[in-house]
Amino acid sequence: MTPLINKHLQAYRAQVDEIVKDLHELAIRIDSEELTQTVSDLRSRIHEPFMFVIVGEVKAGKSSFINALLDTGKEVTKVAPQPMTDTIQQILYGEEAEQVQINPYLKKILLPVEILKEIAIVDTPGTNTIVEHHQEITESFIPASDLIVFVFEAKNPYRQSAWQFFDYIHSDWRKKIIFVLQQKDLMPAEDLEVNRNGVMEYAEKQGIKDPVVFTVSAKQEQEGQKEESGFAPVRSYINQHITGGRAPILKLNNNIDTAANINDRISAGVALRQKQYEADTEFRNDIRETLVKQEAKSLKQVDVLVENMIAGYERITRSKKQELSDGLSFFPLLRRSVVSIFSKKASLKEWLEDLARELETDLNKELKAKLNDGVVDLADSIQQMAKMIDLKIRSSETILRDDHELFSDIAEKRNNILRELQEQFTRFVSRTENFTDESLFPDKSSVSPSLAASSGLAVIGIVLAAVTQGAVFDITGGILTTVGLIFAGFTTSSKRKQVLREFSKEIDKGGTRLEEEVSTNLKTYITNLRSRIDENFVKFDLLLEKEGEQIEKLTARSTNITARLETLQASVASDSAPPEAEEE
Known part of the structure; x- marks a missing residue:
């Protein structure tokens, strides 16, 4: 991180916090419970470390991957043959090892591991699990994430449910994603390479330029086969792109991007309402x-x-x-x-x-x-x-x-009023009294019922x-x-x-x-x-x-947030730009 960014980081975070606060109020105003919770989660994690979120299907080897990556010699995240709980495990740095149950769906694990001073790791339930609420609680962590590590079972990285979840992460939230094919020790090298190329090809088709795909074996890593395990390239990638002082500015930019994404969604919804x-x-x-x-x-x-x-x-x-x-x-x-x-x-x-x-x-x-x-x-x-x-x-x-994602209630209300209008008008044209009563005539005398024997029009x-x-x-x-x-x-x-x-x-x-x-x-x-x-x-x-009044207010608020985010983004980019090289 450049000295200038380091100097301004707290001020930038404070600006992000203020913008996200206004974004939270906007989400409340549009009456979207889900989006309100998403923005609330984002705001609560602005000051947390750079966050890896590990996702993938059950039995893909996510927990084993985390245990091997942290390399503590202990089972940090429990490895079980079947999903036992809905709990997300957030692994953070702590002077002493400790586990804190935040709520029924979130547990914090504190460990004195050096890499956790710069990053936090989130272990999520499987995307294809049958345990109630797994998908929902996993999705709730995605918007506030800084890097998604998508773990596939090396021998079968083509499961539809996994790629559907990838589409959600990539299309809806535009998150940075790296791919890991775990349990590579269970298949021949030639087949492994075919599957690795298959993942790269699909990711490219979905718009990811130069996808990053690792093949690893947590079992080999934990058994001391460091050269064969494939974890060295993973750690090298983390060192080159995230740690070493880069994580805070990356997280800051991710927070700005996520806030902009949410605001864009609201803006697009309001534009459709308009x-x-x-x-x-x-x-x-x-x-x-x-x-x-x-x-x-x-x-x-x-x-x-x-x-x-x-x-x-x-x-x-x-x-x-x-x-x-x-x-x-x-x-x-x-x-x-x-x-x-x-x-x-x-x-x-x-x-x-x-x-x-x-x-x-x-x-x-x-x-x-x-x-x-x-x-x-x-x-x-x-x-x-x-x-x-x-x-x-x-x-x-x-x-x-x-x-509609955000304004289904508004759309339903409009449809109900329009449907009621149709029914009301149908009744109106069918009722004789609407065309015969005294208020329609200048002398205030209604037409004789005997003359009005027909109905409606x-x-x-x-x-x-x-x-x-x-x-x-x-x-x-x-x-x-x-x-x-x-x-x-x-x-x-x-x-x-x-x-x-x-x-x-x-x-x-x-x-x-x-x-x-x-x-x-x-x-x-x-x-x-x-x-x-x-x-x-x-x-x-x-x-x-x-x-009309509501749309005007929502548009003004969203436009204001957009302008502030763009100004902040430009300031951060300017401060983090490397100094120009001196002419020789």
Whole structure:
């Protein structure tokens, strides 16, 4: 270790400790129990020695390898034919030999062995053992490790469970790994070399450049066959790459790398949440835009319907006005008065009554035809609004899956709310009262149950027909009553202009009222229904609001940790760089 690094080591460790503390708070905030424990373990081991973690399958010879490597002449780690316990054994330096049971799954063994002043060795249960919790407790030690020593049984280093665990160590944690083929004394040299090459080849395929593979025999080492045992290259590797003052800076860098790895995982998970949030926000905006567009389309159809009604209304009333004007001119009026005295032909009174009845019949026929045609198209448009929303809900994009490493709970909550939204909307479109109650209408009067005999969306056409026809015939009925009163009051030709003026006035007033009330009734219904459809998304909107706030906070925290780790990494690299050679 360079003097500069030695001088700054404690300060660097303190920085790592502070960053990992914030990382621990971030892990708690994302509510990941497993990751929170991992970060807690990492923080608790920042000040421990460089840590070898010995992994491999049961009966691969891990414990024998450790006993031979330490070379104390004693059985430091118990060698047993079958796994007996879930305990991990952490072997550390101590002035006197001692064993301390930390918890049911961790035992510390203290030994006065020189090499343990710089390194600690962790003996783990087998990766393929049937003893409960072995895999879990082994995996819990991996993130805080500084070097993984992967021990294989020399005669069979191809077991699937072992390489699956290798993938976990290498892919998930990017840990430095060396490979040991143990019990080499049990097979011919030629076969041993084949297996050694096989391990190297597989490791290279998995992305390990220049894999380090040792072949050893703990039995030969412990029996004094030092040249044959293969342990000399292992000790040489440790001396060249780890001990001799290098272990502290290596461990410091490993802690930084592991913290960065964990933070990257969180950052990647948050980024995926962000994508889901953006997709959900886009989905929600699409729902709003669809509702607005469909509402605008339906409102335009109302304008067309009303325009057609008014055109028919004006055509009928204009024709009757002309007929009235012609009939009330001097000579026709005089002729009708004289003739009525000497014959049974219609009198003026009867003629006006007939004219009023014809006006009523023609208006009813014309307006009913216009309404029936327009209501069908309008009902289809409104139904399409609801159907499109239903389809969009069912086809909303799911990016964050409920099996996500960190955010499965968030994904499940979102999926539950979306599923609830689908079910709620299905119920909404199937219930008649959602399209018929009084709050949808400007006059606050609900549609008669007898008119709303259909269910759900199917009732809309009936609703529109009832609303429009009721409004139309209320208005035209009032007009015709007034026209009848005008006609009834006509007695002399001197009132001809007054009658025509009153008739025109009532017809114009009626047309304006017809246009306003039918338009208001239909447009209010459409707008209120659009709002009611949108109200189905209240819970989803609340989820989006909270998710947006949470993602923003998590992103800020993770980004801050990333920046601090990068700064620290650069400082450590700068301090540990060898001085430039002087020019000769």
